[in-house]
Amino acid sequence: MSYDVAFRFNQALDPSALTTLQACLHALTAAIDDCRNAGKPRDSDPAVLLLARHLGTVAEGIGPGGMQLRRACMDSIAELKRHPALVALAYKGVAYDAPAKKLFHSDGREAMKRLAEALGLARDSYDVRSNHGGIAVSGDVMLQGAELHVRLSLGCMGPGQEVLFRRVAGRHDHIGDRNHWASAHEFVQPDRFAARIRRELHLSAPSAEPARLFA
Structure with missing residues (x-):
């Protein structure tokens, strides 16, 4: 049986309490789950779209700019090539x-x-x-x-x-x-x-x- 709730709409209209990436992502994921349970399209749901845009806004205010983040990603890839995952896994272990x-x-x-x-x-x-x-x-x-x-x-x-x-x-x-x-x-x-x-x-x-x- 399908159902719908108003909570995601209220959060989308006033997302001021969502100040971290983790909180924003949790709210967005919950809104998507609500759409699925209600049989509503997720890609056009107004609450989902507003919460996704809020997530982007919060992310924009964290850390350096886009070019610096891209550079950091490329540096991380180079570092991983210098230190293969097998070496890290040998110290960490893979049990469970x-x-x-x-x-x-x-x-x-x-x-x-x-x-x-x-x-x-x-x-x-x-x-x-x-x-x-x-x-x-x-x-x-x-x-x-x-x-x-x-x-x-x-x-x-x-x-x-x-x-x-x-x-x-x-x-x-x-x-x-x-x-x-x-x-x-x-x-x-x-x-x-x-x-x-x-x-x-x-x-x-x-x-x-x-x-x-x-x-």
């Missing part, structure tokens, strides 16, 4: 945080592919897989090749030991030789980390210089 865990597995797979490229592995010589596990754990991102197994996970062995790598005898060898450990910070530097892996595991040299797939 579904969006963080999704980002961990997505970025982890891409970073694992970059490592395979830095190692000079042929595309058909390895697999990259994810095991998400339960909500209380990060799960694993794994690379399994003819000579190498690499596993990325958070929280199992403590800070600085997010990456396990070991030499194996084929793509079906899931035991392999002695485990070696590395940090997430090392993992996101693929060329340097690949050199360490080759040195410590005495891997065969790549047959040819691989074509770069990632910038």
Whole structure:
């Protein structure tokens, strides 16, 4: 059964109590919900439009101007590129945080592919897989090749030991030789980390210089 209330109209006519972004956004969201419950179009509802404009007015009075904010956004993007999310997630953890865990597995797979490229592995010589596990754990991102197994996970062995790598005898060898450990910070530097892996595991040299797939 549809219903309508006058509260959103009263707020829209006198929004003087809405002085913060959080308060404005809450009022706007509530007005949109009221329209949905009443079966009214949201995009043309006068209360919704007035509250949205008030939100913009409040936002205009906070912080620096538009160009400075755009510059700050670009600086933030550059900073994130210098400090990849995987490093931050390694310190923060992703247990019971579904969006963080999704980002961990997505970025982890891409970073694992970059490592395979830095190692000079042929595309058909390895697999990259994810095991998400339960909500209380990060799960694993794994690379399994003819000579190498690499596993990325958070929280199992403590800070600085997010990456396990070991030499194996084929793509079906899931035991392999002695485990070696590395940090997430090392993992996101693929060329340097690949050199360490080759040195410590005495891997065969790549047959040819691989074509770069990632910038």
